[in-house]
Amino acid sequence: MSLLSVNGLTITAGDKVLVSNLSFAIAQGSRMGLIGESGSGKSMTAMAITGLLPRDIAVTGSILLDGQQIVGAGERAMGNLRGAASAVVFQEPLTALDPLMRLGRQIAEPLRRRYRREGLDDRHIKTEVLRLMERVALPQPERLARAYPYEVSGGQRQRVAIAMALACKPKLLIADEPTTALDVTTQAEVLRLLDDLVRDTGMALLFISHDLPVVANVVDQVTVLRQGETVEQGAVAKVLQAPANPYTQQLVEAARRFDRALGGEP
Numbered sequence: 001m002s003l004l005s006v007n008g009l010t011i012t013a014g015d016k017v018l019v020s021n022l023s024f025a026i027a028q029g030s031r032m033g034l035i036g037e038s039g040s041g042k043s044m045t046a047m048a049i050t051g052l053l054p055r056d057i058a059v060t061g062s063i064l065l066d067g068q069q070i071v072g073a074g075e076r077a078m079g080n081l082r083g084a085a086s087a088v089v090f091q092e093p094l095t096a097l098d099p100l101m102r103l104g105r106q107i108a109e110p111l112r113r114r115y116r117r118e119g120l121d122d123r124h125i126k127t128e129v130l131r132l133m134e135r136v137a138l139p140q141p142e143r144l145a146r147a148y149p150y151e152v153s154g155g156q157r158q159r160v161a162i163a164m165a166l167a168c169k170p171k172l173l174i175a176d177e178p179t180t181a182l183d184v185t186t187q188a189e190v191l192r193l194l195d196d197l198v199r200d201t202g203m204a205l206l207f208i209s210h211d212l213p214v215v216a217n218v219v220d221q222v223t224v225l226r227q228g229e230t231v232e233q234g235a236v237a238k239v240l241q242a243p244a245n246p247y248t249q250q251l252v253e254a255a256r257r258f259d260r261a262l263g264g265e266p
């Protein structure tokens, strides 16, 4: 059985259809890329899976995550699933962080929730916070744990947000354009980190991006959305080699031009 199974997902705001009849599945430990231009419904899909959609947005279809139906699930059921089943890293790390709380305490919070859930005592929290900070390659963890979000760089904030997601030990990590707000070098580092972490922990990954080449190196399968419609779906190598849909062909061609401009393969 798939860890995440989305079937006929339709998301509407009033009479506007934001996502139409979307279906895909992610097996335990595997990686899916959700690609599409701005406004294509990628974040709406991520929020539907985590149960974070605003109330005035309607959802139909089915989202089975770790055996539980999310569509129509109450806040309480979602509270139990969030963290344990899925955790999200957003585009702008500041949205995930409390500006007035030291970074170490922010990472400790999801750890505490998880320890409670698993019935463990939380004596080891401080050690675990520092271990997680090392795992996401934050320098001088002891010092940074005492820093506030505004005192560290954008890349470091995103590493903290990733550490917070990891602290939940989710079965599925949802990364919604996690590197878009970062400069190119930091982008590559954070991407490599995510790739490593997913490999090490065996988490499944839903990686959202408007950037096909970014996604191609990290995922096995892709779903391409355009204006809420699924225009292409399949193994990433196959989609890159022989995109069936004109829109995907454009994305692939743009990616090739970009590669050539950087002096990559012809």
Ligand SMILES: Nc1ncnc2c1ncn2[C@@H]1O[C@H](COP(=O)(O)OP(=O)(O)OP(=O)(O)O)[C@@H](O)[C@H]1O
Binding pocket: 013, 018, 036, 037, 038, 039, 040, 041, 042, 043, 044, 045, 054, 057, 210
């Ligand atoms: N609260 C809302 N109510 C109504 N429509 C909304 C709401 N939030 C977003 N939308 C619309 O839903 C559509 C999909 O938005 P979504 O945020 O999922 O796009 P996206 O693919 O994540 O784009 P981006 O790459 O810019 O993040 C857009 O047309 C957007 O205007």
Ligand SMILES: [Mg+2]
Binding pocket: 042, 043, 044, 176, 177
């Ligand atoms: Mg988005």
